[in-house]
Amino acid sequence: MEMEEELRGFLKTGKNWERTRTKTQGLFIRKMPGSLKKESFLAIELNPPDPSGNPTKKNGIFIRSRKDLETYRALLATPQIERILEVLAVLNPASESDRVLDI
Numbered sequence: 001m002e003m004e005e006e007l008r009g010f011l012k013t014g015k016n017w018e019r020t021r022t023k024t025q026g027l028f029i030r031k032m033p034g035s036l037k038k039e040s041f042l043a044i045e046l047n048p049p050d051p052s053g054n055p056t057k058k059n060g061i062f063i064r065s066r067k068d069l070e071t072y073r074a075l076l077a078t079p080q081i082e083r084i085l086e087v088l089a090v091l092n093p094a095s096e097s098d099r100v101l102d103i
Contacts, residue, residue, distance in 0.1 A: 011042050025049040030062065 007029065010020055016033035026049045034040040047060025063069050075081075 007042055011040065016040065019045060019055070021053065025053045026055075028055065028060070032062070032064075 014031040018031045019028045028045040030045045044063040045060040047055035
């Protein structure tokens, strides 16, 4: 019940698009803005963390429901993802975080 109370408070007092941390690194809660037809809501945001636990991307992957979660699970289990990433690793230049100095 404590988690529900905390999240209810965040939904009520948080600003639109505000992100809050959880105890699990890389897992955040975002307050999503409402519209004329729907109220604001909360979503889980998956965002790779840096060593300090801060998100490394401006926006991560948003999961609002169990259906969203199941859809992402199915997509991530697709074998083509591994094959495409292998080709991208060859084609894309290494990023600063991928470079290792030989000293």
